[in-house]
Each structure stands twice: as C-alpha cells, then as structure tokens.
Amino acid sequence: MHSDSLLEYVLVNFRWVFVVFFLLPCTVMGKVWATFEKNLWSRRRLTGLDHEKKVKNIQCEVRHRNVYAPNRVMCTARPSWRSMTLADMTYKKCMFNINVHLDEMISIDSHNQTVRVEPSITMGQLIPILIQSGWTVPVALDMEDLTIGGLVMGIGLESSSFKFGLFHKTCTRYELITADGDLIICSKSENPDVFESIPFSHGTLGFLTAVDIRLMPAKKYVRLQYRPISSLENIQSSLISETLDTENNDFVELLIYSKNEAVLMTGQMTDGDQSTKNINEIGRFYKPWFFKHVESFLLSQKNAEEYIPLQDYYFRHNNSLFWEIQDIIPFGNHPVFRYLLGWIMPAKVALLKLTQTDTIKRLYDEHHFIDDFILPISCLKKSVEKFHEHLNIYPIWVCPAVLNPSHGLVHSHASVDSMYIDIGLYGEPNVSNYNSGIAKDLELFVLKLKGFKMMYIGTHLNMHEFKKMFNHCLYQRVRMQLNCEYNFPEVYDKVNKKVRR
Ligand SMILES: Cc1cc2nc3c(=O)[nH]c(=O)nc-3n(C[C@H](O)[C@H](O)[C@H](O)COP(=O)(O)OP(=O)(O)OC[C@H]3O[C@@H](n4cnc5c(N)ncnc54)[C@H](O)[C@@H]3O)c2cc1C
Ligand SMILES: NC(=O)C1=CN([C@@H]2O[C@H](COP(=O)(O)OP(=O)(O)OC[C@H]3O[C@@H](n4cnc5c(N)ncnc54)[C@H](OP(=O)(O)O)[C@@H]3O)[C@@H](O)[C@H]2O)C=CC1
Numbered sequence: 001m002h003s004d005s006l007l008e009y010v011l012v013n014f015r016w017v018f019v020v021f022f023l024l025p026c027t028v029m030g031k032v033w034a035t036f037e038k039n040l041w042s043r044r045r046l047t048g049l050d051h052e053k054k055v056k057n058i059q060c061e062v063r064h065r066n067v068y069a070p071n072r073v074m075c076t077a078r079p080s081w082r083s084m085t086l087a088d089m090t091y092k093k094c095m096f097n098i099n100v101h102l103d104e105m106i107s108i109d110s111h112n113q114t115v116r117v118e119p120s121i122t123m124g125q126l127i128p129i130l131i132q133s134g135w136t137v138p139v140a141l142d143m144e145d146l147t148i149g150g151l152v153m154g155i156g157l158e159s160s161s162f163k164f165g166l167f168h169k170t171c172t173r174y175e176l177i178t179a180d181g182d183l184i185i186c187s188k189s190e191n192p193d194v195f196e197s198i199p200f201s202h203g204t205l206g207f208l209t210a211v212d213i214r215l216m217p218a219k220k221y222v223r224l225q226y227r228p229i230s231s232l233e234n235i236q237s238s239l240i241s242e243t244l245d246t247e248n249n250d251f252v253e254l255l256i257y258s259k260n261e262a263v264l265m266t267g268q269m270t271d272g273d274q275s276t277k278n279i280n281e282i283g284r285f286y287k288p289w290f291f292k293h294v295e296s297f298l299l300s301q302k303n304a305e306e307y308i309p310l311q312d313y314y315f316r317h318n319n320s321l322f323w324e325i326q327d328i329i330p331f332g333n334h335p336v337f338r339y340l341l342g343w344i345m346p347a348k349v350a351l352l353k354l355t356q357t358d359t360i361k362r363l364y365d366e367h368h369f370i371d372d373f374i375l376p377i378s379c380l381k382k383s384v385e386k387f388h389e390h391l392n393i394y395p396i397w398v399c400p401a402v403l404n405p406s407h408g409l410v411h412s413h414a415s416v417d418s419m420y421i422d423i424g425l426y427g428e429p430n431v432s433n434y435n436s437g438i439a440k441d442l443e444l445f446v447l448k449l450k451g452f453k454m455m456y457i458g459t460h461l462n463m464h465e466f467k468k469m470f471n472h473c474l475y476q477r478v479r480m481q482l483n484c485e486y487n488f489p490e491v492y493d494k495v496n497k498k499v500r501r
C-alpha cells in the first residue's frame, strides 16, 4: 500500500490511535504552554490602553484594505480550523482577512454588574476567572472553545436560556469597527438599530472589538434534579411546565434517549450548607461522560438529586463533545481509559479539525448528521416524531430558550416573548434510506413550523427561504447605513453550504 494511503487508512479506521497517542499529548502540551505564557511572560494585566492600541491596529488594517484592496469584501482572519464548525469556511480564501484576534478580559464593573471582554476570549478562559472573582454570566455556554465574538455574531444558548434568552440578550454594549474603519459604540441607547442587528450577523456589519456582558453573583453548586419520563406527551408537558417555573428553576435541560424515554433535568444555583451531601464533581477526569451518567437514571427509573460544582455543571458536555467523542474514541468512557488517560481529555477540537483528512470529511458528510433546530416548544412532539422517522439518532439534546419579538434577524414570531426549544441531533442516522439530501427537507420542515436553525453547520436553504427564516428588514437598513454593501458579504454568503464544505 502506498504510504499516503496507509496513513489515510489508519486515520480513518483507527482515528483513536492518532487521537490518543498524538493529539491528546499535543493538547496537554498546548495547555502547559498557554499556562506558561500567561503566567510567566504575560504578567501584565490588560489595561484600557492596551485594548485601545489593538483596536487602532485593526482600524489601520481596515483603512489599508480600503485603499489597496477595495474590491475584496472582508471577514476575520480566524482560521477555519479554530472555529466550532464542522465544515471549512471556504469563503475566507477569497475574502480579505482582517486579524481581530483579541482575547483578553478588559475589566469587571462590580457596581453595574458587567464584564467587558475582547471577542476572541473563550468560555473556557472567561468562566474560571469570573467564578474566582465571585461572578458568573447568566448564559454560560457548555463548550470551552466557544468565543464570545462567535456567540454574539452566531447565536448561543444554554440550559439557563429559558430564563435569560439567547446569549446576546445578556450583552449590553458592543464596540464595532465599521467598513470605513470607524469605531462605534452600540447599546440600547447608542446606535440602537445597529445594536439590534449585530446578533446573528456573522461579522457582516463590522468587526467586534469588545462586548459588555451582564454579570450575576456565582454560587458554589447547581442542585440538579434528574427525572426519567416516558411518552412524548408527558415529556412535552413536563418540559413546558418546568420552563414556566422561573421562580424555582435556574436551569432546564432534557435528554431524549429513545422515542418515548427521556430524562428531564432542572437545577438551581445554590451555596449549599454544611449538611450538603451528594456532591458530584462531574468535571473530575475519571468521572463518566455526562450523558452516560444521566442515562443511568433512566435505566434505574429513579428520580435523583445531586450537587454539582458550578463550573463542572457549565462544562458538563465538554469532555464528551456532547456524544460525538464516542465515534472517535469508542472506549473513551471505559473506566480503565478514564483512570489512565482521562486526565488528558478532551482532545482540542481545533486540533481534531486541523488533522482530519478529506476522507474523514467525506464520511462525516455522507454518514453523519449534526445540526440544531430551534422550534416553538409546542412542536416538540411533532418534531421528535419527524426526526425519529428520518434520522433515528439518540440521544437528542433539548434546551428551552425564550425568544423576544425584536426586529433582529432571530426573533419570536409572536408579538410577545415565546418559549422555543433547541433540538440538537448529533450522530449516525439509524434509518436504512438515509442520504444527506434529507438535511434540506428537515430545514424546510423547520421553516414551515416558523422555526430557525443554528448556522455553525451551514444551510441548504436558498436565499429566498433563508430570508423567510431570518427577518432581513432592519439588517438591510443597517447595512446601507454602515456602508457594508461592497465591503462585507451578506450573511447568506457566509453560511450557505456552497461556502461551508
Ligand atoms: C498544529 C497546531 C495546532 C495549534 N493548535 C492550537 C489550538 O488548539 N489553539 C490555539 O489557540 N492555538 C493553536 N495553535 C496556534 C495558532 O496557530 C496560532 O497561535 C494562531 O493562529 C495565531 O493567531 P493570530 O490571531 O495570532 O494570527 P496570525 O497567525 O498572525 O494570523 C492568522 C491569519 O491572519 C492573517 N493576517 C494576519 N495579519 C493580517 C493582516 N494585517 N491583514 C490580513 N490578514 C492578516 C494571516 O495571514 C493568517 O492567515 C496551533 C498551531 C499549530 C501549528
Ligand atoms: N451551545 C451553543 O449555543 C453552541 C453554539 N455554537 C455555534 O458556534 C459558533 C461560535 O463558534 P466560534 O468558534 O466561537 O466562532 P466562529 O469562529 O465560528 O465565528 C462565528 C461567526 O462570528 C463571526 N465573528 C467572530 N468573531 C468576530 C468578530 N470579532 N468580529 C466580527 N465577526 C466575528 C465570524 O466571522 P468570520 O466568518 O468573518 O470569521 C463567524 O461568521 C456560533 O455560530 C454558535 O452558534 C456551537 C456549539 C454550541
């Protein structure tokens, strides 16, 4: 066998060998390096001045492009392999790349309870700093590598979104560099139209350089209740009633394990007291994958309650990349593996992406389904039945989120706040007639139910359908106002499947 094809064969069939013996050690070395760099070399704390200098450099880059390459529309220079997407963002190759890699926390304003951060800071960097200072954010995302900029410019939601909405709803101010190289501030009172249009605009109105996020006091634990439920009717009605109970619940999440079986989780942030028992530090390296732990309550058919340290709770799906890591390291949840090598998990998504071959990509394309659909909560039963018929993938992640009737791209279709659910389907379809063409049918199904879809995978919808799903009226007006037409692409030109391969 030719040496290239041998390597390909090993990478496809024994990806775990490569991941366990090469990528995991690389990830550890990366972590050691990052700690070393932060602690020894970059002792300086960021001051407002440092941030201003970096912003000026970006403004210069934009103005430089305006003189020397006005024909090429702009996007960020963040390489595709670093981003939390499955496919390559091929549009980056023909656009003018501006380096906006600003990744520090700027300041905490305890009086107004906000934190100002640069956009490339990740959840994994931000949350530990905040928790150490006694704070947290209302919507803390579950994967460490997600960036604040990506969550504002895309969308983000979590198990607290039934109370606080999508991630951007907790942001109070953005700093944006426009196509002309000017720096503008956007908030509810300053440039309110731009403020409303930025979420989901995927960097097509300007470059974010700072974001203010609301803070709330952190507590030590999440008291989490697990409740196994059977039958889709019961699952839907129980979920609806828990999302209405915003007094008692801080977190609501559902994992569906088969067409008629699910575990509903509700949680409260608490400091506990001296009598607090049942503390489960699920973030410890030897602990089972979270979705397997939750499944154990379904198997035993018992309600249960545990106290989980706050940070462990936030990143509960990080170690197992929801359930995607089981396809890469099939024995990753075996106790022997966990005790021996669990401490170097998880593999860095960026490294996994950087080293995936074309064959792996093709195999994922043809035999794997990954997507998130956002639908009105009343459509849960109908949607799960549809997804069961066409995909039959379990577990299914269900996360409720309240949407407001704004003029932004993503909004509630009713004239009042309405409860939606994110339905996440990740895995290998178990139906005999599966083909990747089904993805478009499912998007149309969601469009018909007045739902949305996340764009980290891209979309098969055409421009007309896409505009029906996301309200473009205000967005178009703001694009005119900010002179975006020949300087930034339209959102659709960044998220359609032709440019995400
Ligand atoms: C195998 C490997 C794995 C790695 N894994 C990780 C990882 O998991 N996590 C991690 O954080 N880092 C990782 N790194 C390090 C990472 O590659 C670099 O640290 C990172 O890319 C540096 O980014 P930067 O923003 O400093 O920009 P640069 O690397 O300087 O630039 C990024 C891009 O921007 C373009 N660019 C720069 N300036 C301009 C300009 N003025 N105008 C237009 N375009 C411009 C460049 O052409 C380049 O394409 C890894 C590196 C390697 C080799
Ligand atoms: N729980 C959740 O809610 C999860 C959400 N996601 C999705 O992942 C994505 C976030 O991943 P992440 O890797 O952080 O981000 P990405 O690198 O994927 O960026 C997402 C978009 O935001 C734009 N963007 C990012 N930073 C800036 C900036 N400073 N200025 C202007 N535009 C910017 C990018 O523009 P450009 O194309 O120019 O680079 C890109 O279009 C989101 O789309 C989110 O929906 C994924 C997993 C979980």
Ligand SMILES: CC(C)=CCC[C@@H](C)[C@H]1CC[C@@]2(C)C3=C(CC[C@]12C)[C@@]1(C)CC[C@H](O)C(C)(C)[C@@H]1CC3
Pocket: 084, 085, 086, 157, 321, 322, 324, 349, 352, 353, 356, 360, 364, 370, 372, 422, 424, 426, 454
């Ligand atoms: C709204 C929510 C909660 C979304 C969760 C999305 C995750 C399940 C996605 C985000 C990034 C993601 C697409 C990824 C992958 C699986 C699904 C992930 C983790 C994997 C690891 C699958 C294997 C691939 O070869 C590769 C390594 C490129 C990707 C990387 C990104």
